Amino acid sequence: MRRYGPAVLLLLTGAAILRISLFSELYLRYVQQALRPYLVVSGVVLVGLGVVAAVVRRRERVQDDDHSHSPRIAWLLTLPALALLLFPPPALGSYSAEREAAQRAAQGVGTFPALAAGDPVELTLAEFGSRAIYDSGRSLTGRTVRLTGFVTRDDDGTWYVTRLLVACCAADATTSKVEVRGADAPPVDTWVSVTGTWQPKGALGTDEAWPPVLDAASVRRTAQPANPYEKR
Structure with a gap:
């Protein structure tokens, strides 16, 4: 044999x-x-x-x-x-996300197209982050958005809704995450849909503006999607 x-x-x-x-x-x-x-x-x-x-x-x-x-x-x-x-x-989760360094630069600041009508508007974490950090037109102001991802958290209790972005495969994954305020953190790696409003922080295009902040109105547990990654 x-x-x-x-x-x-x-x-x-x-x-x-x-x-x-x-x-x-x-x-x-x-x-x-x-x-x-x-x-x-x-x-x-x-x-x-x-x-x-x-x-x-x-x-x-x-x-x-x-x-x-x-x-x-x-x-x-x-x-x-x-x-x-x-x-x-399993798919990559919080461990991989926490290893991604927060590196942002001022290049890319400019106006973005208007968001779709109606609230809440569904956005990927990458879309929300780009508008929060680089949009000089402040298109997120006054809008209610819904973001879906898995939970990560810092040692100090700060928690984030997080997604991993891939261009080709899991090996090139990078992190997109949004700090959530005003709601208790679900367990790490739990998939959630968070609805809320953007809370500006830091100057546009700077490291201080990252990660962006969402004031949560509701946090709902959800199933992991078939494709857990966002396309970069």
């Missing part, structure tokens, strides 16, 4: 990729939606190669001891693929 190690590894890896990309939306924890077709194709190719490798190994004869006595430790290579197949890791 040790001869089938490479084939098993290919099959497990391909099956794991197909599980998260073809039969579920778990792939959104790792990459952008546009990459799904490539994952599916990769999974199919790996499964196909695994089948071919198994057939070839079955037909060939064992010619020397080196092949017939391959080290058992090689089977450990199947463990990561098996783990991904059975226990896919």
